[in-house]
Amino acid sequence: MTNNIVEMRNIVKIYPNGVVANDGVNFSVRRGEIHALVGENGAGKSTLMKILYGLERPTSGEIFVKGQPVQFRSPLDAIAMGIGMVHQDFMLVPSFTVAENIVLGMEPTRRGLIDRTEAIRITEELSQRYGLHVQADAVVDSINVGMRQRVEILKVLYRGAEILILDEPTAVLTPQETQDLFRSIRTLVEQGKTVIFITHKLREVKEISDRVTVMRRGKVVGTVLTSEATREELARMMVGREVLLSMDKPPQKRGAPVLRVRNLTYVSETGRTVLKDVTFNVHAGEILGVAGVEGNGQTELVEVLTGLRPATAGQASVEGKEILAATPRAVRQAGVAHIPEDRLNNGLALQATINENLIVDRYYRPPFRKGLFIDQQVVVEQGERLIREFDIRTPSGQVPVSSLSGGNMQKVIVAREFSAEPKLLIAAQPTRGIDVGATEFVRQQLVQKRTEGTAVLLVSADLAEVMSLSDRIIVMYEGEITGVFPDAAAVTEEELGLYMLGIKRMTMEEMEAVL
Amino acid sequence: MSRFLDSPTVRSIARVVLATTAALLLGFVITWLVSDDPIGAYKALLLGPVSRLNRFGDWIEESITLTFLGLAVALVFKAEQFSLGQEGQMVLGALVAGVVSLFVPLPAYFRIPLALLAAMTAGFLWGLIPGYLKAYLDANEIVSTLMLNVLAVKFYEYLLTYYIKPPNAGYTTSEKFPVEGVLPSFFPPIPGLENLRRTFVNQTNISVALYLLIVATIVVYYLMYRTPFGYELRMVGANIKFARYGGINTKRVIMLSMAISGILAGLAGAHLAMGIHRKLILNIQYGLGFEGIVVAILARNNPLAIPFTALAYGYLRAGADVMERTSDVSREMVLVIQGVIILLVTAERILPVVQKRVRARRGEDEDGAPPETLPPAPAAAEKGED
Numbered sequence A: 001m002t003n004n005i006v007e008m009r010n011i012v013k014i015y016p017n018g019v020v021a022n023d024g025v026n027f028s029v030r031r032g033e034i035h036a037l038v039g040e041n042g043a044g045k046s047t048l049m050k051i052l053y054g055l056e057r058p059t060s061g062e063i064f065v066k067g068q069p070v071q072f073r074s075p076l077d078a079i080a081m082g083i084g085m086v087h088q089d090f091m092l093v094p095s096f097t098v099a100e101n102i103v104l105g106m107e108p109t110r111r112g113l114i115d116r117t118e119a120i121r122i123t124e125e126l127s128q129r130y131g132l133h134v135q136a137d138a139v140v141d142s143i144n145v146g147m148r149q150r151v152e153i154l155k156v157l158y159r160g161a162e163i164l165i166l167d168e169p170t171a172v173l174t175p176q177e178t179q180d181l182f183r184s185i186r187t188l189v190e191q192g193k194t195v196i197f198i199t200h201k202l203r204e205v206k207e208i209s210d211r212v213t214v215m216r217r218g219k220v221v222g223t224v225l226t227s228e229a230t231r232e233e234l235a236r237m238m239v240g241r242e243v244l245l246s247m248d249k250p251p252q253k254r255g256a257p258v259l260r261v262r263n264l265t266y267v268s269e270t271g272r273t274v275l276k277d278v279t280f281n282v283h284a285g286e287i288l289g290v291a292g293v294e295g296n297g298q299t300e301l302v303e304v305l306t307g308l309r310p311a312t313a314g315q316a317s318v319e320g321k322e323i324l325a326a327t328p329r330a331v332r333q334a335g336v337a338h339i340p341e342d343r344l345n346n347g348l349a350l351q352a353t354i355n356e357n358l359i360v361d362r363y364y365r366p367p368f369r370k371g372l373f374i375d376q377q378v379v380v381e382q383g384e385r386l387i388r389e390f391d392i393r394t395p396s397g398q399v400p401v402s403s404l405s406g407g408n409m410q411k412v413i414v415a416r417e418f419s420a421e422p423k424l425l426i427a428a429q430p431t432r433g434i435d436v437g438a439t440e441f442v443r444q445q446l447v448q449k450r451t452e453g454t455a456v457l458l459v460s461a462d463l464a465e466v467m468s469l470s471d472r473i474i475v476m477y478e479g480e481i482t483g484v485f486p487d488a489a490a491v492t493e494e495e496l497g498l499y500m501l502g503i504k505r506m507t508m509e510e511m512e513a514v515l
Numbered sequence B: 001m002s003r004f005l006d007s008p009t010v011r012s013i014a015r016v017v018l019a020t021t022a023a024l025l026l027g028f029v030i031t032w033l034v035s036d037d038p039i040g041a042y043k044a045l046l047l048g049p050v051s052r053l054n055r056f057g058d059w060i061e062e063s064i065t066l067t068f069l070g071l072a073v074a075l076v077f078k079a080e081q082f083s084l085g086q087e088g089q090m091v092l093g094a095l096v097a098g099v100v101s102l103f104v105p106l107p108a109y110f111r112i113p114l115a116l117l118a119a120m121t122a123g124f125l126w127g128l129i130p131g132y133l134k135a136y137l138d139a140n141e142i143v144s145t146l147m148l149n150v151l152a153v154k155f156y157e158y159l160l161t162y163y164i165k166p167p168n169a170g171y172t173t174s175e176k177f178p179v180e181g182v183l184p185s186f187f188p189p190i191p192g193l194e195n196l197r198r199t200f201v202n203q204t205n206i207s208v209a210l211y212l213l214i215v216a217t218i219v220v221y222y223l224m225y226r227t228p229f230g231y232e233l234r235m236v237g238a239n240i241k242f243a244r245y246g247g248i249n250t251k252r253v254i255m256l257s258m259a260i261s262g263i264l265a266g267l268a269g270a271h272l273a274m275g276i277h278r279k280l281i282l283n284i285q286y287g288l289g290f291e292g293i294v295v296a297i298l299a300r301n302n303p304l305a306i307p308f309t310a311l312a313y314g315y316l317r318a319g320a321d322v323m324e325r326t327s328d329v330s331r332e333m334v335l336v337i338q339g340v341i342i343l344l345v346t347a348e349r350i351l352p353v354v355q356k357r358v359r360a361r362r363g364e365d366e367d368g369a370p371p372e373t374l375p376p377a378p379a380a381a382e383k384g385e386d
């Protein structure tokens, strides 16, 4: 009891819309430990942590920090007690520099003005001390997600946090960045901090945490020592049933090419050649996985193919229909569905309702359009059906998407794109940020679509995902295809890694036969 | 009951009532400081518009103009396009409506619809220009619409001064419109009520624009919430990247949102010319240029709430008029009150935050807020979905 730095008892949280997000939760964290918090999408993890951070008030329940009963009115109270939180979706000011963001709200001043030199000095010192590398004078807009995250963490540390809450910090990171983050977390703990860590990746739970608490539907299922639980057991606790952590794929029936890409080149506005002479096919009934370290042109490849960016040169066609010069709508009409990588920016309109989000590609045609109007009844019925089929946790389809948990937002996108019945499905990071149950579901659906004859182009930073789902794998390195593996089952992670890092590459002749 | 309280329309109206009350209290404090007869002066402000039939008429007429302008603004703002071009569109609407009323020799039942149609077209085209510039040339709509306003007003003055004004007239105004070019009274000629009708016709200019307004409100509501175009408009406003990703032609939507908004501003102009003034005068748009923005913001861009916020705001303006004429307090004071209202109502966060605090103090009773408080107003309040 005494070494519990945080103790939450019987926490109940009912949101104004009636959702019971926490239902009598007991949760405690020991001083100096790394405590993982896992659970399905919408289980109430973020809510519980928002309560601990003073962002939400519990409907009932008690909180003790360092043995003292507390009642937080706002995050300021929590910060005063040494609690800091890094959110699932970042909250930095994009036009400010890294140093300005870190000191924001507690700026060092000189003669009443912000002392920028001092801010930079503070940032560099913090960065040194905790091994979190950032570029103090860079504008946040221009830095990558990994660094943004380190900025968020430093910001919290600057405010004197002893207890750090990290809400799904790894969802947006590459495997390499994740390793860096873990190293920093260990440094933090060595220096006496306590870390609460939310994730959906059980592998990470095993790797980094001392203890793990599992939540399901607003309740705590249990807290166990990480060393005493297997991934399978944790998955079962989370979902309440057995979960397949590996995929069984029925044998492939490969059809004719659906997507043909020839010598695709894309030069960005800044003059950088992002895609160079990319050539490949995706056949009906196959999943073509694109492996590669993030930032090697995968994002641009997807955006060019879906009409969101103009290609510089080359051709691409879906069942013979040219798609490179086409508008996003024309691309969709050619039979392409797209799960975008950046769901908050591209995939959803947060203030709009779930139902409205589910019709963006089809509102203009029957049965959704009837005469001059959109048929509300059809919209509502489709919403109800997809919410049921895709197990989106929500009181109804009429609530704004912004009130959903992160993983349920992703399900809204998946529901829309899968139900479009595409010929070609382009899935970019389709399981990012969603729980094991939902991940299993999305993967099964991807495989099922492929088995039914859909062509699937899968882009994922999760190498294990690419390897377990794909029939064929291509590796992208610096905007080029550097390797093709016609039988995904026969390749090892190490082998792919060599190609991903640009250490090995195949010759055109080697690749031509299997592209 | 709680469903009723939850409806966004009810919420926006309730919010306005509360904000107005607070503002009026503050207004009284100020009156009390500056006036020798604060009670009398404030009575003029509060009861002025209903103290005489002609003043009542002024209020309703003004509210009709404000409704059209408010609808125009709500439509573009819903698409997150900050067009401020209502003034120019209105002035051109008045101009073409006036020209048709004055010079096209047709019977009333042709001339009036033609004049309205002309005003709508003028507004549409004057909105299409900045829409095109924004959508295809990425020109900032705030700048372009403000410039187009100046252009429209100067063009109006030029035509009025050199072509429309009778050469021997002392003032820069047109001839009075012939009856065939004036909007008829809203009061239908019901047998038995001739006297009442005559009173209204003699003392007020409340015209059939009142019915037009009801139709326009409903049309705008349906357009925004029930049609494919309205869906596109709202998605462009909610997240333009998402709209584009989903296949919506965002450039077309941006352009049309401004143009269609112009139709409503054009109608406001027609109402000014053919309903209220019944001739073309200099500065016909006087003091109205940006008032549609106030009305739309008060209604949180919800078309069904706009007639009500227009009435409330119009009342304040009409009352201020009476107060100015009958007391020692200047019209400037009403600007203070307006400022307070806008501040109170547009500072979106204030009210929900206060409510949350109050509720938290009372022990987290999330539902069943007592009637003196308002239900919380999340972003969903803007959805206007019933």
Ligand SMILES: Nc1ncnc2c1ncn2[C@@H]1O[C@H](COP(=O)(O)OP(=O)(O)OP(=O)(O)O)[C@@H](O)[C@H]1O
Binding pocket: A015, A016, A017, A019, A020, A021, A039, A040, A041, A042, A043, A044, A045, A046, A047, A048, A088, A393, A394, A403, A404, A405, A406, A407, A408, A433, A435
């Ligand atoms: N602001 C809100 N208003 C209403 N309901 C909400 C709000 N935030 C969350 N919820 C609901 O509360 C439940 C728990 O959400 P929470 O964000 O805590 O889940 P989570 O465990 O963090 O899920 P994820 O892994 O998907 O991030 C969900 O059903 C969600 O829809």
Ligand SMILES: [Mg+2]
Binding pocket: A045, A046, A047, A088, A167, A405, A406
């Ligand atoms: Mg969450």
